[in-house]
Amino acid sequence: MRAAPRSSATTVGRVLPPAAAALVLVLLLLVIVRLPWVGDLGMHAATIERLRHSLLHPGNPLVDADTPSPYYSPWMLVLGALARLSGLSVFVVLRVGALVGLALLITGVWRYVRTLGRHPAAPASALLCLLFLWGPAVFDWSGFLGLNSLALTVSYPSVFALGLSFHLWAWLSGASRAGGGWGVWLGLGVLWAVILLVHQFTGLVASLGALATVLAVRPGRTVLLRLVAGLVVGTAVLWVWPYYDFFSLFSAGAELEAIHRPLYERLAGRFGLVLLGVVALGLRWRRDRWDPLVLFFALGVVVFAAGGVSGHYSWGRVLPAALIPAQLAAALEVFAGGRRAVRIGWAGVLGVVLVVGAWAQVGTVGYVVGKGALPSAVAEKYREPWTGYGWITPWVKYGDVVMVRTRPARQIPAYGAYTVAPGYPDVFLPDARQREAAVREYFAAGTSGQARQRIAREYGVRWVVDRADALRGATPGGETSGNVASGGERSGGTASAGAGLRVVARGPGGQALYRVVR
Structure with missing residues (x-):
């Protein structure tokens, strides 16, 4: 007896999602080769650089101080050891980390989605929804899986932690149902x-997803006892981790609220397309009041809303706990039971919405081909990555202290140097505010040359990076020397700075590297 031929719609449903997902993965692999620089990349590079030089006592990753740091996680320790043993540059090591993180994410999504639906195209459809079901406005933040955001953060620990989170939920789902052993x-x-140590905010998302998974199964006494044992062991690991005190982070929220307030702004523009997933969650809830995605979403919304109401804006980082289940529900609804016409209609609506979401993030292609190769309509959506500071490395050596403003302070430590004040909030640095005040005073228009020299001596500053000749006129006169043009090529001529400073190099964007003359 011959099997009934598959309809064209069925064939498209099986072939199109995996093919589209494969193209997206190729794009992300090419992005890893380019590794565009923006946001926290310098922080993670600096962390690896410190661990390369000392795995046991790396010190503060950004400033010359012997303090712990939450960036010294198990994953960064592995990457630091790789850098130390292999001699590879930190940026090559970050690319290796990006490949591992991306592989964990893809396999984790596949495993977790298979616990929710068995259709062979479901994992690929889920991946497309995680990347494109966002909003018409591009939103970039570590721990958020929009395509553009992932392209910029693929080497971050947050991607590694998210990949582990999907594996945790899949593993936990199987153990809860099958009653896994104590091991x-x-x-x-x-x-x-490990997830909590690698990226604390993603760890919170992972915890809510795990709670939803267990609640959905409604396990018996035996499973609950083993779950408690697992929690005790996990808490012990957090307690004994030697690189920083995990539990002290609970009192650090005040330092982070202002930074995270934007997470509560422009919600419709950034996440409006996810409403389709909310509709899908409603359909799942009608079929099963204990659906794990519905519970996951509800927990995420409650915590996110509580953060907005209470002013604890750092709680906004839990938003992926609401977005991920909604995005997965939208993908899985295509393969839900019911009338075939309804499923085809849902697939058509979802396809249109995904095209809208993909168009919003199409500028991501520019990280591979460059802005010049993009059509004008796409180029308008392209966001230029940051320019690096490799041009200072012929002069600035590992461990040198550089006086810079906030933006360069987020990049220069990636090359081994320290800055006076950290470019990011540091809850373990006791004199962070004094350092920030010193930087403000140093660059203030009315600060005298003598005051600048005093600050430089206090913090052991050897170099200053700022706009070319921005410090001229602090006091009359100054020393001169040959300078270096943008791109690192020596050129003739002299450049004058304030007393105690000498221009030795010029870089992109009109910046200059000043040597502090004692």
């Missing part, structure tokens, strides 16, 4: 702790 649950506890 399985203890391993789950260790994995949960």
